[in-house]
Amino acid sequence: xxxxxxxxxxxxxxxxxxxxxxxxxxxxxxxxxxxxxxxxxxxxxxxxxxxxxxxxxxxxxxxxxxxxxxxxxxxxxxxxxxxxxxxxxxxxxxxxxxxxxxxxxxxxxxxxxxxxxxxxxxxxxxxxxxxxxxxxxxxxxxxxxxxxxxxxxxxxxxxxxxxxxxxxxxxxxxxxxxxxxxxxxxxxxxxxxxxxxxxxxxxxxxxxxxxxxxxxxxxxxxxxxxxxxxxxxxxxxxxxxxxxxxxxxxxxxxxxxxxxxxxxxxxxxxxxxxxxxx
Amino acid sequence: xxxxxxxxxxxxxxxxxxxxxxxxxxxxxxxxxxxxxxxxxxxxxxxxxxxxxxxxxxxxxxxxxxxxxxxxxxxxxxxxxxxxxxxxxxxxxxxxxxxxxxxxxxxxxxxxxxxxxxxxxxxxxxxxxxxxxxxxxxxxxxxxxxxxxxxxxxxxxxxxxxxxxxxxxxxxxxxxxxxxxxxxxxxxxxxxxxxxxxxxxxxxxxxxxxxxxxxxxxxxxxxxxxxxxxxxxxxxxxxxxxxxxxxxxxxxxxxxxxxxxxxxxxxxxxxxxxxxxxxxxxxxxxxxxxxxxxxxxxxxxxxxxxxxxxx
Ligand SMILES: Cc1ncc(C[n+]2csc(CCOP(=O)(O)OP(=O)(O)O)c2C)c(N)n1
Numbered sequence: 195x196x197x198x199x200x201x202x203x204x205x206x207x208x209x210x211x212x213x214x215x216x217x218x219x220x221x222x223x224x225x226x227x228x229x230x231x232x233x234x235x236x237x238x239x240x241x242x243x244x245x246x247x248x249x250x251x252x253x254x255x256x257x258x259x260x261x262x263x264x265x266x267x268x269x270x271x272x273x274x275x276x277x278x279x280x281x282x283x284x285x286x287x288x289x290x291x292x293x294x295x296x297x298x299x300x301x302x303x304x305x306x307x308x309x310x311x312x313x314x315x316x317x318x319x320x321x322x323x324x325x326x327x328x329x330x331x332x333x334x335x336x337x338x339x340x341x342x343x344x345x346x347x348x349x350x351x352x353x354x355x356x357x358x359x360x361x362x363x364x365x366x367x368x369x370x371x372x373x374x375x376x377x378x379x380x381x382x383x384x385x386x387x388x389x390x391x392x393x394x395x396x397x398x399x400x401x402x403x404x405x406x407x408x409x410x411x412x413x414x415x416x417x418x419x420x421x422x423x424x425x426x427x428x429x430x431x432x433x434x435x436x437x438x439x440x441x442x443x444x445x446x447x448x449x450x451x452x453x454x455x456x457x458x459x460x461x462x463x464x465x466x467x468x469x470x471x472x
Numbered sequence: 473x474x475x476x477x478x479x480x481x482x483x484x485x486x487x488x489x490x491x492x493x494x495x496x497x498x499x500x501x502x503x504x505x506x507x508x509x510x511x512x513x514x515x516x517x518x519x520x521x522x523x524x525x526x527x528x529x530x531x532x533x534x535x536x537x538x539x540x541x542x543x544x545x546x547x548x549x550x551x552x553x554x555x556x557x558x559x560x561x562x563x564x565x566x567x568x569x570x571x572x573x574x575x576x577x578x579x580x581x582x583x584x585x586x587x588x589x590x591x592x593x594x595x596x597x598x599x600x601x602x603x604x605x606x607x608x609x610x611x612x613x614x615x616x617x618x619x620x621x622x623x624x625x626x627x628x629x630x631x632x633x634x635x636x637x638x639x640x641x642x643x644x645x646x647x648x649x650x651x652x653x654x655x656x657x658x659x660x661x662x663x664x665x666x667x668x669x670x671x672x673x674x675x676x677x678x679x680x681x682x683x684x685x686x687x688x689x690x691x692x693x694x695x696x697x698x699x700x701x702x703x704x705x706x707x708x709x710x711x712x713x714x715x716x717x718x719x720x721x722x723x724x725x726x727x728x729x730x731x732x733x734x735x736x737x738x739x740x741x742x743x744x745x746x747x748x749x750x751x752x753x754x755x756x757x758x759x760x761x762x763x764x765x766x767x768x769x770x771x772x773x774x775x776x777x778x779x780x781x782x783x
Contacts, residue, residue: 224585292754292755292765297587297754297755298585298589299586301587310588312588312590313552315525377503378500385502385524
């Protein structure tokens with residue numbers, strides 16, 4: 195079993211990624227703070243616990259693949275990729291800058307990005323294709339994909355979900371980042387697509403439900419998925435949108451919001467930024 | 473020039489028209505706070521349907537609503553409204569000529585930060601290619617209000633393309649708007665510039681500067697891209713020695729293509745296109761800098777005018 199110390203390290207890494215997200219947004223411009231923070235623990239567990247890859251050889255054929263189907267959360271993936279050495283950390287200061295590498299949504303010109311996502315609902319189909327192809331090539335690589343819960347309204351998600359089960363893609367692991375908010379507000383009020391777990395189960399998936407901010411549960415679910423054969427697994431992770439930044443938590447205004455200077459400093463403090471100078 | 477929000481004007485117009493006409497229903501795909509359709513929900517919650525992030529289903533549902541006598545307005549960002557729901561719009565709506573109104577908001581490059589996936593450089597082309605479809609591009613908030621009214625009065629599918637950012641008010645509240653009629657916003661005799669959306673104010677700026685060099689430029693607000701008859705376009709180029717089109721869209725399939733095809737028999741009338749040159753969008757920290765990057769500027773229009781005059 196994974197040690198308490200290792201879990202602590204992962205938790206601290208997730209905190210760092212969130213801090214990095216806040217710093218990428220900065221004061222003034224809008225940024226997808228909420229959806230980046232809600233899946234930060236999942237992204238951390240995948241990149242720092244489970245996945246096999248080489249930042250120096252990002253296109254290595256037998257690598258595991260990570261796709262952010264909810265592409266608007268790109269900032270948290272950028273934070274991980276830069277920290278892992280896929281590209282220089284300086285790039286994080288140039289997100290969305292004209293001519294810069296890091297786009298508003300994931301783009302394959304960025305090392306470590308496996309698909310252009312951002313138009314919601316398309317990631318699982320792409321992941322299916324990768325899983326089918328990797329299996330054909332006899333590779334044991336696994337494909338990981340993170341979806342938003344609001345995103346599940348897209349019909350294509352369910353076309354893909356049927357296909358993953360039909361093709362028995364056990365080399366595919368999906369996460370639903372269930373933060374219960376879409377862009378305009380609570381999913382139950384705006385467009386109630388609950389219940390989520392029985393839908394995936396009915397579509398032939400192995401379903402695991404966890405607290406998406408409990409690192410031990412995330413790791414255990416990833417391990418469990420690795421033992422499931424003959425069908426795909428989905429981990430439905432209950433999360434809090436904006437997790438870790440008190441004023442953004444559960445607040446639709448920070449789906450894609452701007453921070454004031456005070457909010458920015460507060461967010462950094464809450465995420466344990468070490469003050470420089472003095 | 474004073475700048476105003478087109479999307480706010482759009483949302484307010486819908487609310488106003490909804491008061492008089494109970495057939496109007498509004499469908500949204502989780503972008504109501506951007507498209508401003510949310511204003512309709514506040515006023516008439518019964519006639520507002522949040523469809524979830526499911527644009528294709530929204531378009532199909534609108535087809536059904538129109539078949540039972542409603543006038544559905546559907547909403548998303550332009551790239552998803554036109555692209556994600558394309559087949560539903562083509563097969564279930566346009567093919568039958570159903571009375572569905574499609575609002576493509578945050579159109580063109582106006583969602584500057586989000587990058588290529590969210591910027592629509594091809595929506596006019598996609599929508600224009602559909603028989604029965606009307607395609608409108610308001611130049612300002614004032615025209616937007618009149619357009620929404622015209623959309624309700626028009627029997628058939630209409631696509632309206634709305635900028636995310638505030639734009640200068642150019643048109644007069646008292647002038648009429650009629651679908652298919654182009655408006656001269658500055659008279660001139662040497663070159664006719666057909667522009668729409670954000671490009672109209674740039675064309676005016678270019679015309680102002682060219683006047684100092686003794687070049688007389690007519691600026692036409694081409695806020696209807698379809699239907700656009702040959703006669704309507706030809707009437708505006710009479711006596712001119714060249715034509716320029718300017719659009720916040722790919723030069724393939726949009727306003728430039730529409731104007732050029734209307735002028736196909738004018739062999740001695742040179743034409744230049746200002747628009748996005750067959751490229752997807754990209755992220756930027758400001759709208760202006762992105763427009764500059766793609767050559768959507770008053771300077772580019774000036775250069776194009778000079779090129780056609782050199783003929
Ligand atoms: C096809 C498509 N439609 C609409 C959007 C605009 N959009 C971006 S994020 C978002 C809400 C996403 O909600 P959810 O999937 O729950 O993500 P999270 O709450 O985790 O950020 C919407 C509507 C989009 N990116 N793609």
